[in-house]
Amino acid sequence: MKIGCHISIRRGYLQAAKTAVALGAQSYQYFPKNPRSLTLKSWDRKDAAACAAFCREYGLVSIAHTPYPVNLAVPPGELRDLTVRSLYNDLEIAEDCGSLGIIVHFGKGKQINALQDYQNILQCINEVLARWEGNTLFLLENLAGEGGNMGTTLEELCQIRRLSDYPDKIGFCLDTCHLFASGVWRPGHMGDWTAKGEALGYFDGLKAIHLNDSRYPSGSGKDRHAPIGGGHIGAEEFRRFFSYFGRMDLPGVLETESGADGTHRQELALVKQLMMEGDSP
Numbered sequence: 001m002k003i004g005c006h007i008s009i010r011r012g013y014l015q016a017a018k019t020a021v022a023l024g025a026q027s028y029q030y031f032p033k034n035p036r037s038l039t040l041k042s043w044d045r046k047d048a049a050a051c052a053a054f055c056r057e058y059g060l061v062s063i064a065h066t067p068y069p070v071n072l073a074v075p076p077g078e079l080r081d082l083t084v085r086s087l088y089n090d091l092e093i094a095e096d097c098g099s100l101g102i103i104v105h106f107g108k109g110k111q112i113n114a115l116q117d118y119q120n121i122l123q124c125i126n127e128v129l130a131r132w133e134g135n136t137l138f139l140l141e142n143l144a145g146e147g148g149n150m151g152t153t154l155e156e157l158c159q160i161r162r163l164s165d166y167p168d169k170i171g172f173c174l175d176t177c178h179l180f181a182s183g184v185w186r187p188g189h190m191g192d193w194t195a196k197g198e199a200l201g202y203f204d205g206l207k208a209i210h211l212n213d214s215r216y217p218s219g220s221g222k223d224r225h226a227p228i229g230g231g232h233i234g235a236e237e238f239r240r241f242f243s244y245f246g247r248m249d250l251p252g253v254l255e256t257e258s259g260a261d262g263t264h265r266q267e268l269a270l271v272k273q274l275m276m277e278g279d280s281p
Contacts, residue, residue: 001209001242001245001246001247001248001249001250001251001252001275002026002027002061002249002250002251002252003025003026003027003211003252003253003254003268003271003272003275004020004025004026004027004028004029004061004251004252004253004254004268005020005023005025005028005029005253005254005255005256005264005267005268006028006029006030006065006253006254006255007019007020007028007029007030008030008031009030009031009032012044012047012051013030013043013044013047013048013050013051013097014047014050014051014054016028016030016051016062017051017054017055017058017060017062018054020060020062021058021060023263023264023265023268024265024268024269025060025264025268026059026060026061026251027060027061027062027063027251027252027253028060028061028062028063028251028253029062029063029064029065029103029251029253029255030062030063030064030065031064031065031067032064032065032066032089032090032093032094032097032102033067033089033090033093034067035065035067035068036067036068036069037067037069038067038069038070038082038083038085038086039086040085040086040089041089041093043093043096045096048093048096048097049096051097051098052096052097052098053098055097055098056098061100061251062094062097062098062099062100062251063094063099063100063101063102063103063139063173063208063251063253064090064093064094064097064099064101064102064103064136065102065103066086066087066090066102066103066104066105067086067090070083070086070087070104070105071083071105071107071108072104072105072106072107072120072121072124072125073107073108073109073117073118073120073121073124073150074120074124075116075120076120076123080120080123080124080127083124084124084127084128087102087104087128087138088128088131088132090102091128091132091134091136091138092134094136095134095135095136099136100136100137100139100207100208100251101136101137101138101139101171101173101207101208102136102137102138102139103139103141103173103208103210104138104139104140104141105141105143105151106121106140106141106142106143106150106151106156106157106160107120107121107124107150107151108143108147108148108150108151109121109148109150114150117150118156118160121160122160122163122164125138125160125164125166125170126164126165126166129164129165129166129169129170130165130166132166132169137169137170137171137207138169138170138171139170139171139172139173139207139208140157140160140161140170140171140172140173141172141173141174141175141178141210142154142157142172142173142174142175142178142179142182142184143178143182143223144175144177144178144181144182144221144222144223145178145181145182145183145221146221146222146223149182152178152182152183152184153182153184154184154193154196154197154200154202155196155200157172157202158200158201158202158205161205170205171205171206171207171208172202172205172206172207172208173206173207173208173209173210174206174208174209174210175209175210175212175255176209176210176211176212176213176214176233176238176241177210177212177213177214177223177224177225177226177231177233178210178212178223179193180214180218180232180233181214181216181218181219181220181221181222181223181224182219182221183218183219183221185218185233186218186219187218187232187233187234187237188237190237190240190241190244194244206248206250207250208250208251208252208253209245209250209251209252209253210253210255211228211252211253211254211255211271212225212226212228212254212255212256213225213226213227213228213229213230213231213232213233213234213238213256214226214231214232214233215231215232216232217232218232225255225256225257226256227256227257227267228254228256228267228270228271228274229270229274235274238271238274238278239274239277239278240278241278242274242275242277242278242279243278243279246275246278246279247279252271254267254268254271
């Protein structure tokens with residue numbers, strides 16, 4: 001696994017990649033534009049191209065995270081149109097930066113008509129990907145269960161991918177905190193969900209991992225990240241996690257708060273240590 005963390009693009013895309021290398025990271029995540037707005041962005045293509053070249057030179061994997069207001073479950077209309085344009089904009093930026101994919105939260109409906117909510121998600125994804133011909137993937141992320149259970153199960157993600165018009169353009173991002181908070185990952189029962197993931201073919205589409213501990217217990221439905229080993233998942237459970245996932249050629253990115261030095265340097269070292277211990281016989 002290629003361990004990294006989330007990095008700001010405040011000083012540009014290339015500088016974000018350089019910051020990752022300086023921290024000793026092998027991967028990183030970034031917001032391609034304002035994370036709190038669906039407003040389309042005109043970006044510096046030379047900076048993005050330089051970022052892509054730098055990442056290739058250093059074997060660095062980047063992934064882009066779409067803005068928080070994105071909701072794939074929105075019904076047809078003005079907001080859906082804006083969401084589709086915003087996601088396509090993210091794909092274009094990420095492609096220029098040489099990124100593996102854009103990470104998109106599964107989507108939350110109003111829970112009045114769940115079938116319609118799922119149909120809205122499928123339609124939105126299909127609209128985005130209908131004209132997308134780049135290499136950057138559309139990576140669906142599992143949810144924690146806040147405000148409803150939609151998007152928390154591996155079955156849902158696999159089904160959406162299977163039913164989409166463009167399954168080859170879709171992959172998955174597994175968030176450890178979300179999986180734990182939703183109750184899918186129960187303490188001491190990691191084998192239950194990994195076996196289910198294998199049976200579903202979920203891991204065939206897994207392209208990235210968000211490495212986050214959880215401030216709240218399994219099944220709480222609360223999406224609150226904690227430093228690795230400092231939450232309810234705990235260091236021992238992460239050792240088990242890495243014994244299964246550590247050998248996979250995937251970016252594993254921290255989304256936790258930076259340390260006392262303003263970086264994730266110390267936590268990156270801890271994660272690498274836990275991964276080595278999890279890989280030990």
